[in-house]
Amino acid sequence: MTAIETNLFLDNVGVMFDRAVQCVELPPGLSEHIRECDSVYKVSFPVEFGEGYHMFSGWRATHSEHRLPAKGGIRYAPDVTQDEVEAMAALMTFKCAVVDVPFGGSKGGLCIDPRDYSADALERITRRFTRELAAKGYISPSLNVPAPDMGTGPREMAWIADEYRALYPSDINAIACVTGKPLSRGGMPGRTEATGRGIQFGLREFFRHASDVAAAGLESGLAGKRMVVQALGNVGYYAAKFLQEEDGVRVTAVIERDGAIVNEDGLPVERLRQYLLEHGGVAGFPEGTYVEEGALILESDCDILLLAAMENQITAANAPRIKARLIAEGANGPVTPEADEELQRHGIVVLPDIYLNAGGVVVSYFEWIKNLFHIRLGRLENRLHQLRGEYIVEMIEEVTGKTVPEHHVKRISGGADEYALARSALDDTMRSAYRQIRSTKMRHEKADSLRMAAWVLAIEKLNASFVEVGI
Ligand code: GLU
Numbered sequence: 001m002t003a004i005e006t007n008l009f010l011d012n013v014g015v016m017f018d019r020a021v022q023c024v025e026l027p028p029g030l031s032e033h034i035r036e037c038d039s040v041y042k043v044s045f046p047v048e049f050g051e052g053y054h055m056f057s058g059w060r061a062t063h064s065e066h067r068l069p070a071k072g073g074i075r076y077a078p079d080v081t082q083d084e085v086e087a088m089a090a091l092m093t094f095k096c097a098v099v100d101v102p103f104g105g106s107k108g109g110l111c112i113d114p115r116d117y118s119a120d121a122l123e124r125i126t127r128r129f130t131r132e133l134a135a136k137g138y139i140s141p142s143l144n145v146p147a148p149d150m151g152t153g154p155r156e157m158a159w160i161a162d163e164y165r166a167l168y169p170s171d172i173n174a175i176a177c178v179t180g181k182p183l184s185r186g187g188m189p190g191r192t193e194a195t196g197r198g199i200q201f202g203l204r205e206f207f208r209h210a211s212d213v214a215a216a217g218l219e220s221g222l223a224g225k226r227m228v229v230q231a232l233g234n235v236g237y238y239a240a241k242f243l244q245e246e247d248g249v250r251v252t253a254v255i256e257r258d259g260a261i262v263n264e265d266g267l268p269v270e271r272l273r274q275y276l277l278e279h280g281g282v283a284g285f286p287e288g289t290y291v292e293e294g295a296l297i298l299e300s301d302c303d304i305l306l307l308a309a310m311e312n313q314i315t316a317a318n319a320p321r322i323k324a325r326l327i328a329e330g331a332n333g334p335v336t337p338e339a340d341e342e343l344q345r346h347g348i349v350v351l352p353d354i355y356l357n358a359g360g361v362v363v364s365y366f367e368w369i370k371n372l373f374h375i376r377l378g379r380l381e382n383r384l385h386q387l388r389g390e391y392i393v394e395m396i397e398e399v400t401g402k403t404v405p406e407h408h409v410k411r412i413s414g415g416a417d418e419y420a421l422a423r424s425a426l427d428d429t430m431r432s433a434y435r436q437i438r439s440t441k442m443r444h445e446k447a448d449s450l451r452m453a454a455w456v457l458a459i460e461k462l463n464a465s466f467v468e469v470g471i
Helices: 009-021 030-035 082-098 119-135 154-167 194-207 210-215 234-247 269-279 337-345 359-373 382-400 406-412 418-443 450-469
Strands: 039-049 052-062 074-077 104-111 226-230 250-256 259-262 289-291 304-307 326-329 349-351
Touching: 009 030, 009 082, 009 337, 009 450, 030 450, 039 082, 039 119, 052 082, 052 119, 074 082, 074 154, 082 104, 082 359, 082 418, 082 450, 104 119, 119 154, 194 210, 194 234, 194 326, 194 349, 194 359, 194 418, 226 234, 234 250, 234 269, 234 304, 250 269, 337 349, 349 450, 359 418, 382 406, 418 450
Parallel strands: 074 104, 226 250, 226 304, 304 326, 326 349
Antiparallel strands: 039 052, 052 104, 250 259, 259 289
């Protein structure tokens, strides 16, 4: 089946769904139900600042409520559309299913360029947006829980949580109405970098499977792999930083809004990010060669291409020229369906968005649980873990008469603090989801790519959940 190339993100998600659903036997009518967005709420509201009133409009779409709350970020971008919000809400449903996060899918968007507003104005806009959404149940700890996305972060989440709590002071779980909050406001250590960390864990898991690595035409091991990164935002920055510092990946190019920086010997990710934050672009960065036509660098020779910008970046137009062996989808929907087929024809392997960028929502899930528990995760057992570790060291020393080296003592007697718990649970989730995708691919002849297998896996899980409870 050949897809019709289209710019509509929602159509693209529909095409992926239609391809995958052919591999799954569903009760009549269920596929239509799963495919469609359950509801979309459009808001327009005025906020007064400066000389008068300013109008804002946005959406919150809930794709599926088979599990509640529905979950997904809120994007602040000047060109956000209803189509985009619905498409991303659908991706959230499938993403949560792939990584066994028991939530439905949702997404929000506000048409605004946050760089045009002061922090004070943004706070007022965010609080008003929160009131609009909360009034209709599109923000609620039990029904719909937003999180950061492009253009939003912990600061906006703190405003949302605070506004919600002011609206519903008797709701003991009010703080769980949003995730990605700052630590001081009930957030989870490691949530900010979670999507990047998940990408690292996903790539590590891929490289544990020798036949998958060989199928991509790559040599074993992540160390020394040449990686091109599109966008050094929250997702791309952390993924590139961790992969460079901890796995020996060489970042040979970074593509940003104003062009690309290339250095075959490897770019210093941390310094480049600081430069980007200070100068608003990569042009002039002294440790690489600047290329104005950044999109061309997507087509450069490399082992891994990490797409961490936004949707529709690899299309039918540039797919035939892509030379990377492995594409890592840090963004949502960066490869169109037609491009996806083209890449597959060239033997290029894609680690799909609904698996690879799920780290954010996984750690969001832990944050939500911790908020409902009203206790810091690990608080009850942290010291116990340490004592056990210390005791094991003592016992070994007593029995062997030797001293256990300090680095072993540190590792064995470390506590179960929140950061360690979330990080290890994320690692476990990414390993397990990859293995599930892999075995789904083996079970279904028609699921001939990791993307199709991930979609089939998600649809099978949704089917099971609908059949269990009835629609
Ligand atoms: N916005 C992120 C995503 O697209 C995170 C969603 C969440 O944590 O709920 O996956």
